[in-house]
Amino acid sequence: MSTFQLLNxxxxxxxxxxxASGFTLIFGLLRIVNLAHGALYLLGGYVGFAVATKTGSFAxxxxxxxxxxxxxxxxxxxxxxxxxxGNELRQVLxxxxxxxxxxxxxxxxxxxxSFTVPIPQMLKGGMRVFGTFYPTYRLFVLATxxxxxxxxxxLLNHTRLGxxxxxxxxxxxxxxxxxxxxxxxxxxxxxxxxxxxxLGGLMGGAFLSLYPSADAEILVFSLAIVIIGGRGSLVGxxxxxxxxxxLNTLGQVxxxxxxYFVIFGPMALLLAFRPxxxxxxxATT
Amino acid sequence: MTDVGSxxxxxxxxxxxxIGVVLVVLxxxxxxxxxxxxxxxxxxTEMLIFGMLAMSIDILAGFAGRTSLGHGAIFGVSGYVVVxxxxxxxxxxAVAFVLGMIAATFVAIIFALLAVRTSGVxxxxxxxxxxxxxxxxxxxWTQVTGGENGxxxxxRPAFLVTHRAFYWAVLVATTFVSxxxxxxxxxxxxxxxxxxxxxxxxxxxxxxxxxxxxxLGFAVSGFFAGIAGALYAxxxxxxxxxxxxxxxxxxxxxxxxxxxxxxLFGGFVGAAAIITLENVVSAYTERxxxxxxxxxxxxxIFAPEGIIxxxxxxxxxxxxxxxxxxxx
Numbered sequence: 001m002s003t004f005q006l007l008n009x010x011x012x013x014x015x016x017x018x019x020a021s022g023f024t025l026i027f028g029l030l031r032i033v034n035l036a037h038g039a040l041y042l043l044g045g046y047v048g049f050a051v052a053t054k055t056g057s058f059a060x061x062x063x064x065x066x067x068x069x070x071x072x073x074x075x076x077x078x079x080x081x082x083x084x085x086g087n088e089l090r091q092v093l094x095x096x097x098x099x100x101x102x103x104x105x106x107x108x109x110x111x112x113x114s115f116t117v118p119i120p121q122m123l124k125g126g127m128r129v130f131g132t133f134y135p136t137y138r139l140f141v142l143a144t145x146x147x148x149x150x151x152x153x154x155l156l157n158h159t160r161l162g163x164x165x166x167x168x169x170x171x172x173x174x175x176x177x178x179x180x181x182x183x184x185x186x187x188x189x190x191x192x193x194x195x196x197x198x199l200g201g202l203m204g205g206a207f208l209s210l211y212p213s214a215d216a217e218i219l220v221f222s223l224a225i226v227i228i229g230g231r232g233s234l235v236g237x238x239x240x241x242x243x244x245x246x247l248n249t250l251g252q253v254x255x256x257x258x259x260y261f262v263i264f265g266p267m268a269l270l271l272a273f274r275p276x277x278x279x280x281x282x283a284t285t
Numbered sequence: 286m287t288d289v290g291s292x293x294x295x296x297x298x299x300x301x302x303x304i305g306v307v308l309v310v311l312x313x314x315x316x317x318x319x320x321x322x323x324x325x326x327x328x329x330t331e332m333l334i335f336g337m338l339a340m341s342i343d344i345l346a347g348f349a350g351r352t353s354l355g356h357g358a359i360f361g362v363s364g365y366v367v368v369x370x371x372x373x374x375x376x377x378x379a380v381a382f383v384l385g386m387i388a389a390t391f392v393a394i395i396f397a398l399l400a401v402r403t404s405g406v407x408x409x410x411x412x413x414x415x416x417x418x419x420x421x422x423x424x425x426w427t428q429v430t431g432g433e434n435g436x437x438x439x440x441r442p443a444f445l446v447t448h449r450a451f452y453w454a455v456l457v458a459t460t461f462v463s464x465x466x467x468x469x470x471x472x473x474x475x476x477x478x479x480x481x482x483x484x485x486x487x488x489x490x491x492x493x494x495x496x497x498x499x500x501l502g503f504a505v506s507g508f509f510a511g512i513a514g515a516l517y518a519x520x521x522x523x524x525x526x527x528x529x530x531x532x533x534x535x536x537x538x539x540x541x542x543x544x545x546x547x548x549l550f551g552g553f554v555g556a557a558a559i560i561t562l563e564n565v566v567s568a569y570t571e572r573x574x575x576x577x578x579x580x581x582x583x584x585x586i587f588a589p590e591g592i593i594x595x596x597x598x599x600x601x602x603x604x605x606x607x608x609x610x611x612x613x
Contacts, residue, residue: 033406035413083586088406089352090585093542096354096535097581104574216531220417223410260421268399271411275402 003132005249011138013245014145015204019218020225021152021237022196028169028232029189031088035095036076037197038219039102044069044201045210046110049117052202058120065198072102073194077187099215107212114211117202141203145241148196152234165189169232221248224263228270230280239278298468314456318449326448327520328564332557333452333459334517339540339552340466341509346538347547348470349502350482351404354534355396355412358419359507361529363389363514365423365430368524372438378519381440385515386508392419393507394500401499404485416534424526435525440518455516462512463550469505470549478502532574539581545591554592 023037034040044065052061076098084090123137156162164185167175176182200218201210208214225244229236244263251262270278296304318326338360346352363385370381400411423430430436445451469475477498480488489495518524527533540559544551559580566576588595 031406033410080582080586084589087589089409090589092406092409093538094582094585097578097585100532100535100578100581101575102578104572104578107574108572216417216420220414220421223414223417227407227410227414256425260418260425264415264418267414271399271402275407 003130004134005253006246007129007132007134007138007142009246009249010242011142011145011207011245012249013241014142015200015208016218016221016225016245017145017237017241018148018196018203019200020222020229020241021148021234022193022200023222024226024229024232024234024237025152025165025189025196026193027226029165029172030186031091032081032190033088033092033095034076034193035092035219036099036102037193037222038215038217039099039106040069040072040194040197041201041204041218042210042212042215043072043102043106044198045117045205045214046106046115046201047198048202049115049205049210052117058118058123058202058206061117062199062202065202066195067198069198069201070191070195073191074187076194077190103212103215110210112212114209115205116207116209117205119206135207138207141207144203148199149234149238156234161185161188220260221263224267226277227267228277230274230277233277233279236277236279297464298471311456311460315453318452323448326452328560330448330452330455330520331517332553332560333455334513334520335537335540335560336553336556337459337462337513337516338510338537339544339555340463340549341506341513342537342541343544343546343549343552344466344470344478344506344509345502346541347549348475348482349478349499351400351408351499351503352538353396353400353412353503353506354409354531354538355400355416355419356506356510356537357531357533357535358416358529359389359393359396359510360514360517360537361423361524361533362392362419363511364518364521364524364528365436367440367515367518368436368438368522369429371440372436378440378442382515382519385518386511389511389514390504390508393510394504396507397500397503401496401503413531413534416529417531420526420529420531423529430526433526435523435528437523440522445519451520455520458512458516462509466509467549474498474501532577535581536577539577539584542589542591543580543584545593545595545597548591548593551591551593558592 019037019041023034026032026034026037047068048061048065051064052058055061076095080094080098081091084094119137123140126133126135127139128134129139154162156166164175164180164182168182168185168189172182175185204210204214204218221244225237225240227240228243229238229240243266247262247266251260255262274280299307314329317329321329338356342353342356366388367381367385370376370384371378376384396412396415399415400408403411424433426432441451445454470478477488477493480491480493481495481498485495488498514528517528536559540555541552542555543558544553544555562576562580563573566573570576584591590598
């Protein structure tokens with residue numbers, strides 16, 4: 001693998017990290033497998049695209065995407081999921097139904113064409129890194145991924161909310177028993193996770209472009225990452241993203257038509273030995 | 286379920302009453318083509334095929350407690366192989382059909398090897414991811430699968446070309462497959478699956494090899510899904526990535542749930558309901574996906590027991606609900 005391809009893998013991993021970290025936060029704490037996460041990603045991209053082209057500001061596009069997707073997350077969590085609390089299977093299938101509706105609505109509004117979110121002037125062009133000429137924007141994605149990782153790490157390990165989330169992942173009932181309104185922690189986590197999907201959509205929309213089946217592709221990557229990394233582990237998502245991102249790039253270089261197999265292999269191997277993923281722990285309840 | 290230990294006379298495992306019901310249903314189903322238009326006969330054929338798919342999912346979901354979101358992929362792989370074998374490789378339809386079933390069983394075996402160690406949501410996630418990988422391969426491996434355009438080819442043997450003839454052929458196949466599935470879930474093996482659904486740890490301590498049973502259950506379920514997929518390919522003479530897409534698995538699961546998890550034959554009720562809904566909705570709007578999604582949400586919130594399950598709840602409530610604690 002050349003440096004260029006390695007960077008491709010790393011930048012893709014950074015994007016995957018942003019999306020999958022939201023997915024695993026929700027899965028880890030709320031025990032909800034949000035299969036609408038891919039649809040939220042795609043919708044975030046579309047909203048970001050619309051805002052960014054209207055206002056001409058990439059940053060506003062990002063904020064708009066995050067706010068809009070968090071709002072949709074609020075509707076999903078408070079409007080629908082509250083009716084099926086405690087039943088994992090029904091929750092999963094409900095989010096799947098929600099994803100179908102979201103995708104179809106996106107198809108109505110934005111049609112079947114593919115869009116690319118405009119990159120701000122500052123991030124256009126390329127720069128020299130490690131001896132190759134590489135697009136600046138993708139380096140920016142890499143940096144954003146690292147910033148999001150650092151931010152989430154600080155949030156989880158050095159704030160009260162983070163401590164509550166971590167405690168909730170281990171045993172939500174105990175947290176509630178000690179006088180914390182765990183429902184509020186759940187909601188904040190759900191909104192944060194959704195917003196991350198929205199942010200990912202905008203970032204991905206600028207270099208992978210947005211088209212109607214992009215949601216399914218990103219969802220399968222997120223699933224692979226969570227299966228590899230384990231439920232609710234930030235480090236797990238990081239490692240999983242790196243693995244999936246690099247393997248996917250490697251696969252595309254070596255067997256362009258069967259790239260999916262290259263992710264599938266390690267996932268299968270891992271499951272044979274660690275059904276809960278690299279950093280997963282068995283649920284306590 | 287009907288009581289297994291009754292002293293009544295049984296023919297082929299069925300009581301006289303059950304045989305009567307089955308014969309009446311079959312007679313009505315066989316007579317349908319005489320009163321329906323060609324288009325409606327096509328719909329009825331589709332209902333039978335998808336009913337079979339829903340039942341194959343129910344073998345795992347209702348009897349082993351493992352809901353698979355990858356059966357659409359197994360179903361679709363069979364279809365791809367049937368069309369490829371007959372249209373590209375020029376094999377006779379019967380050989381293509383058998384190859385399709387073998388391919389589906391093979392895919393199911395791979396899925397099963399990976400999935401049997403997981404349960405609950407992890408099982409769902411894993412089968413979903415595996416199904417999507419199959420979809421990705423069908424979409425990208427253009428040389429073999431025809432990519433996004435799919436593959437077309439006249440797969441049906443000459444004597445099944447008309448709508449009616451094909452419907453009857455599917456009806457015969459469905460009858461045999463349904464009977465086989467029914468016998469399967471009521472066999473000692475099927476009862477072991479039920480035991481695993483209810484308490485995995487108990488079955489384990491009783492000395493049953495839980496992963497092996499789940500593996501075999503999955504493979505058998507995939508085999509049946511493969512028969513449905515091969516028939517579907519013959520029905521359409523066409524396969525495309527949407528045949529293996531997540532939506533296919535989801536529709537199958539929805540039909541299974543709409544019919545009632547663990548009712549087996551509810552699969553036909555669910556398939557009939559969803560396909561009828563699809564056709565009614567399609568007459569008014571192109572937004573079938575939205576309606577499908579909304580149906581899913583509504584069923585999950587209001588009728589998770591499905592049509593038959595909900596009816597059963599209402600009926601048992603009418604009889605003074607004594608033993609209605611079996612629902613999880």
